[in-house]
Structure formats: structure tokens, C-alpha cells
Amino acid sequence: MDKTNNYWKWKKWDIAWSKSNHSPANSNINILLIHGFGASQRHWRNNQDILGSSFNCYSIDLLGFGESSQPFARLDHEKEVNHKVKYCFDLWSEQIADFCVQKINGPTFLIGNSIGGIVALKAAEILKQNCQGLILINCAQRLMDDKRLKKNDVLMNFLRPLLKTLVRQRFISNTLFRRAANPKIIEQILKKAYPSGKNIDEELIRILYKPAKRKNSPEAFRGFINLFDDYLATDLFDQIKCNIHLIWGENDPWEALSEAKEWEKNFKNIKSLDIIKDAGHCPHDENPALTNKLILNIIQETK
Secondary structure, X not given: OOEEEEEEEXXXXXXXXXXXXXXXXXXXXXXXXXXXXXXXXXXXXXXXXXXXXXXXXXXXXXXXXXXXXXXXXXXXXXXXXXXXXXXXXXXXXXXXXXXXXXXXXXXXXXXXXXXXXXXXXXXXXXXXXXXXXXXXXXXXXXXXXXXXXXXXXXXXXXXXXXXXXXXXXXXXXXXXXXXXXXXXXXXXXXXXXXXXXXXXXXXXXXXXXXXXXXXXXXXXXXXXXXOOOOOOHHHHHHHOOOOEEEEEEOOOOOOOHHHHHHHHHHOOOEEEEEEEOOOOOOHHHHXXXXXXXXXXXXXXXXX
């Protein structure tokens, strides 16, 4: 992927970002790519330069991921100290909104995969008219959030307090992270996330594994797995004034296509749902040709 890496000082942290080197000089359309959990801006390896040949295409590492700073996590029950942050959607969406205002400096289309979709939604609420549109790719449905609990799920309601207590412990979250953060486990997870098996290669494993070797890499993981009461997409749809478009890999093992269809049916500002056959949780990388075509069409029709 042909791009220039940059660092932006946001508050007291370094944020890694890039802009496609192919961006046309006369384009007045800006798009920002927002990665999902455990990924980074490099997960857009098959998208940024293609989209950047038509628009000003940016990507960014969320705080705690990729090459951005990785401060220690602070959970709700822990004392506030200067060097710790609460990893949450308010934090990440503020980062994205500030980046759009301070660095892009113009109305922007936000494109998010997985939890990047929730971040994009909340950032759009902050940006108001400065968000030109939203494209959510297999947006996270956050099935473990307290608001998703079913009263008749007796076993989960019984076990949930224990689960919450366990994952608060840093030594447990660190152990879970370190066990998952090795190339063989990453490849196994990718085979589930990419059911067609396309584009699972050494480059992709390296993209996911390299940031996991950084000293504080377990911190964002600890913060995120303790988010049991944060935004759901359905909390935010009605707060958004711009059009929302959904792109979905039909065989996503984690985010059900059936729920995305319900979203399209129930929220007026969701204008389209495009389904990518045989793809899973990350169709932008598993089937980039079709995903790029859909994104280009959506943005060109919105101009």
C-alpha cells in the first residue's frame, strides 16, 4: 500500500495516520477509514490507495492500537490518574472528530469496520454537518453489552458478575491477550473471520501481530473487554443527520446479517444494505474489489 505515515499529537498522545499518495489534487471529497478491534490503519491495505485515486483518502490508528500511543487502561471502578485512560467509544469518537476538524479540515465521509462503525457513528454525532455520510462495514452489534442481556438467559445472568470480576484483573486480561497474540492463533481467528479464506496471507498476519508485540498492547484489550455498558449502534442511528449505508459480509460469524436487515428496515436514515456473498467480518479485505466498488458508488451518488 503506497502511503505516507504521519503522527499527530492529540492531547498528549501520538496518533498514527496516513493519506493515500494517489489522492487527486483537485478533489474536495474526504474519506476517513476507521479500523476494527485489534486491527490498525494497515488493515485497509487493499482499499486506501484504490479509494485514494478518486478522493482524499485518510486512515488512522485508534488510540491503543497500531502505531498510536498505548496508555494504560483505567476501568470505571479505578482511581483517575494522569497516565491512564478509559478506553471507550466516547474517547475514540472524540479522537476521530478532532482529527477531521484539525487535520482533514473539511466535511468527511466516515467508513468504519466492526467497532470502527460504532466509533464512526458517535463521531458523526459530534461532527454534525461536517460528516457527509457514513459507511458501516459489518458494524459491531456488541452482543456482550448489558443492554443486550435477555431476562430469560438464566445461565448468562448468573455467570455475568463472575465474568466481569475476572476480566477486570489485569493479570487475567494480559494472559488472555498474550495467548491470543501469536501468529498461529491469529491465523486461526482469521480463518473464522474470513470464511472464504481469501487474502489470509503473511502480510495480514504481520499487520495484526506486529502491534501486539508492543509493551502496552494489552491495555486497549483490557479496556475494551470491560466495556459492558457503552453505545450500541441502535442508540446512535436516530442521532445522526447524514445518510448511513451498510456493507455486510453475509457469513460474518460474529455480527449477524439478520440484525443488519432489521436495522435497514427500522431506521429511515439507513439508505442501503449491500451484502457481499461468501465474505465474513472484514469484507473490505476479504473481497476488496467488490467492497471498493460499492464504496465508490455510494460516495459518487452522494456528491
